[in-house]
Amino acid sequence: MRSLARPRVVIIGAGFGGRSAARALRTVxxxxxxxxxxxxxxxxxxLYQVATATLAPxxxxxxxRWLLRRQRNASVLLADATHIDVERRVVRVDRxxxxxxxxxxxxxxxxxxxxxxxxDWEPFAPGLKSLxxxxxxxxxxxxxxxxxxxxxxxxxxxxxxxxxxxxxxxTGVELAGMIPDITRRALRPDFRAIDSxxxxxxxxxxxxxxxxxxxxxxxxxxxxxxxxxxxxxRTGAVVTNVTADSVHIGAEIIRTHTxxxxxxxxxSPLTRSLATPLDDVGRVPVQPDLSVAAHPEIxxxxxxxxxxxxxxxxxxxxxxxxxxxxxxxKNIARDLAGKPRVAFHYFDKGNLATIGxxxxxxxFGSITFAGFPAWILWVFLHILYLAGFRNRASVxxxxxxxxxxxxxxxxxxxxxxxxxxxxxxxxxPGG
Amino acid sequence: MRSLARPRVVIIGAGFGGRSAARALRTVxxxxxxxxxxxxxxxxxxLYQVATATLAPxxxxxxxRWLLRRQRNASVLLADATHIDVERRVVRVDRxxxxxxxxxxxxxxxxxxxxxxxxDWEPFAPGLKSLxxxxxxxxxxxxxxxxxxxxxxxxxxxxxxxxxxxxxxxTGVELAGMIPDITRRALRPDFRAIDSxxxxxxxxxxxxxxxxxxxxxxxxxxxxxxxxxxxxxRTGAVVTNVTADSVHIGAEIIRTHTxxxxxxxxxSPLTRSLATPLDDVGRVPVQPDLSVAAHPEIxxxxxxxxxxxxxxxxxxxxxxxxxxxxxxxKNIARDLAGKPRVAFHYFDKGNLATIGxxxxxxxFGSITFAGFPAWILWVFLHILYLAGFRNRASVxxxxxxxxxxxxxxxxxxxxxxxxxxxxxxxxxPGG
Numbered sequence: 057m058r059s060l061a062r063p064r065v066v067i068i069g070a071g072f073g074g075r076s077a078a079r080a081l082r083t084v085x086x087x088x089x090x091x092x093x094x095x096x097x098x099x100x101x102x103l104y105q106v107a108t109a110t111l112a113p114x115x116x117x118x119x120x121r122w123l124l125r126r127q128r129n130a131s132v133l134l135a136d137a138t139h140i141d142v143e144r145r146v147v148r149v150d151r152x153x154x155x156x157x158x159x160x161x162x163x164x165x166x167x168x169x170x171x172x173x174x175x176d177w178e179p180f181a182p183g184l185k186s187l188x189x190x191x192x193x194x195x196x197x198x199x200x201x202x203x204x205x206x207x208x209x210x211x212x213x214x215x216x217x218x219x220x221x222x223x224x225x226x227t228g229v230e231l232a233g234m235i236p237d238i239t240r241r242a243l244r245p246d247f248r249a250i251d252s253x254x255x256x257x258x259x260x261x262x263x264x265x266x267x268x269x270x271x272x273x274x275x276x277x278x279x280x281x282x283x284x285x286x287x288x289x290r291t292g293a294v295v296t297n298v299t300a301d302s303v304h305i306g307a308e309i310i311r312t313h314t315x316x317x318x319x320x321x322x323x324s325p326l327t328r329s330l331a332t333p334l335d336d337v338g339r340v341p342v343q344p345d346l347s348v349a350a351h352p353e354i355x356x357x358x359x360x361x362x363x364x365x366x367x368x369x370x371x372x373x374x375x376x377x378x379x380x381x382x383x384x385x386k387n388i389a390r391d392l393a394g395k396p397r398v399a400f401h402y403f404d405k406g407n408l409a410t411i412g413x414x415x416x417x418x419x420f421g422s423i424t425f426a427g428f429p430a431w432i433l434w435v436f437l438h439i440l441y442l443a444g445f446r447n448r449a450s451v452x453x454x455x456x457x458x459x460x461x462x463x464x465x466x467x468x469x470x471x472x473x474x475x476x477x478x479x480x481x482x483x484x485p486g487g
Numbered sequence: 488m489r490s491l492a493r494p495r496v497v498i499i500g501a502g503f504g505g506r507s508a509a510r511a512l513r514t515v516x517x518x519x520x521x522x523x524x525x526x527x528x529x530x531x532x533x534l535y536q537v538a539t540a541t542l543a544p545x546x547x548x549x550x551x552r553w554l555l556r557r558q559r560n561a562s563v564l565l566a567d568a569t570h571i572d573v574e575r576r577v578v579r580v581d582r583x584x585x586x587x588x589x590x591x592x593x594x595x596x597x598x599x600x601x602x603x604x605x606x607d608w609e610p611f612a613p614g615l616k617s618l619x620x621x622x623x624x625x626x627x628x629x630x631x632x633x634x635x636x637x638x639x640x641x642x643x644x645x646x647x648x649x650x651x652x653x654x655x656x657x658t659g660v661e662l663a664g665m666i667p668d669i670t671r672r673a674l675r676p677d678f679r680a681i682d683s684x685x686x687x688x689x690x691x692x693x694x695x696x697x698x699x700x701x702x703x704x705x706x707x708x709x710x711x712x713x714x715x716x717x718x719x720x721r722t723g724a725v726v727t728n729v730t731a732d733s734v735h736i737g738a739e740i741i742r743t744h745t746x747x748x749x750x751x752x753x754x755s756p757l758t759r760s761l762a763t764p765l766d767d768v769g770r771v772p773v774q775p776d777l778s779v780a781a782h783p784e785i786x787x788x789x790x791x792x793x794x795x796x797x798x799x800x801x802x803x804x805x806x807x808x809x810x811x812x813x814x815x816x817k818n819i820a821r822d823l824a825g826k827p828r829v830a831f832h833y834f835d836k837g838n839l840a841t842i843g844x845x846x847x848x849x850x851f852g853s854i855t856f857a858g859f860p861a862w863i864l865w866v867f868l869h870i871l872y873l874a875g876f877r878n879r880a881s882v883x884x885x886x887x888x889x890x891x892x893x894x895x896x897x898x899x900x901x902x903x904x905x906x907x908x909x910x911x912x913x914x915x916p917g918g
Contacts, residue, residue, distance in 0.1 A: 121677035246552035
């Protein structure tokens, strides 16, 4: 496997998994190339705060090149990886150099939200995975109040003042918990014809409880906390249709123009080029060392890898990606040093989810707690883990501002709706 | 002109002019509606800092509603004004309520960059007027280095490392002065195959000198300062063609993929619906009280108004817009109080332009100065005038960070190039 030159490691994706793999290869005698379709590492756990206009896009991102600026064995390629040729050991990308040969491949391309046979809902119920998604949701969220303010028909006005979030996992819960604070305080003085505090927020979950990965008593607490904030939580609510102006739950029709999809993910379609059987959401089943069957030179990590430990799947969260990236890098180093590979072991550091201001739920296995202490812990940990000192300072200021003034700093609509842009030149999505 | 209800004042545009008119009508017994196609007031003098990835879009914007939240006689409409029916006294907009009747109209819709018969250059040489423009220029600027890094052909690589700015007014000078600092310091550790410090920056001006509105000795100083930073300044350089990979100056062809247009503006096309003769760039000649001939109920202000004072045109800058907005509002109040109108008088507070870090030129009529003192004054005044305390604090931090670390905080590319987005859902421009 080793050529005369240093082995080439190609990493697809600069999320938590890819970034941690690249970093862990810092001192290993390999040449690393990390491919991403954006130029930044995204701190995804705070993406919902961009979607709700609390943080600005640049607060939760750091340029990948900047993060790797001192790692001389790493280079960065801004491109779309379109195919993996496992026979020739080459990754195809959509621009120069078109093909990148590898000795080792770390596939960390992540997942996208998925509609599982209802792809026609996507235009009406966007999901929240990338920064562009968050900016689009922010646009719809802010625009809804602008439309409500000028709607003459009261039924239309109510539809603009109804926000439906589909999916009761952490993303759905965190989004739903954030909105009442904004509609009741930040936006209220801004409008003349409507009372933004009267906005109806619905959180729909198909299963029996919110946060299914948390212990049951925390699900119950989360539900109570959300209800306290005025969010209508519905469990066992299976969505049967989504249109431009409604969400259907069986025979019940909820009129709304603002729907957010937080109900499901599917692995990057790149997994299909591995010619290995995938699970039902497109994830790659991996060996104990995270490599792909019959391809010890390919590692699949992060939320596109299906890793089972103690009979349970390892969740697709940041800490899973980070640990898998380090593990894959370590096994590459061990290969080169002639040592046997070691199996990956996931260490669950615990789970946290916030519910608006001052409230959160925390699950550390044997210890669970909720309320203000959990929220303080959440704030502390997120500031600690934010990539790069500068973002950290900036986020602290934004949060302090939002906390003490109830205002939101990033309430930005750059253009009117696309169809209304008239004479404007076409523009690319921004940040 | 007065109905039984309170007179309705419609203001088109929430820039410096529109915002100042709305504010000055605070205590006047009228109902004010301000129409804008975005939801924010933009601090345009710092737009070039967004284009060069120094400031984030939300640093230089404040929601219009938020700025007017305590002004109970003002409401805001996010829409595109498409036509003014001067006979029926109605503004048509592209959505509900479709028509807005007015008793007074303040037209403050500003201008767009213009190519004067060369509109086909626009896709290759975007201008810098709106936030969406700035984000697009930032995208091209950052992308150029990504492409240079992976270009195999040295001629192509050089083309990606050549940036041409067309137009030697304040925007062109400020953009050109900012770039060397970024290419020599902030970006340099990020690249492996290229040396970002070797980037060629050209500033092309068709006339005989830079900053034609400033005294001649400051133009000379500006040119010397830019040359000192490594910018190639060419005066008398009339651009004859712009293509996807070149700029032509007569027979000379400069190979480049990154061109910024800072060479000319034309007033909003809305001025055409006034049925009054316009000047050669579409501006409205106004009466001494800023009203439009034969329409005392319509005021034209800001850079779409052609105002001559002491034989010289009043420049289309922020202070002009602000003063005109106040003056128009004052004359509306005087009408309602049965007093005669007063003529507008422009008070020139002076002009400043920065040239990179630590340098600027300042023109206060009898006093002119340059260098570090002018730069400090520039920083102080811009922080002072920035709309809203929060932005001010945030900008101060970004500037301090950029100044002391030579880094740039907002180096954000949200997506790969539009044509390469593949499976991504369509997204609207963001902030």
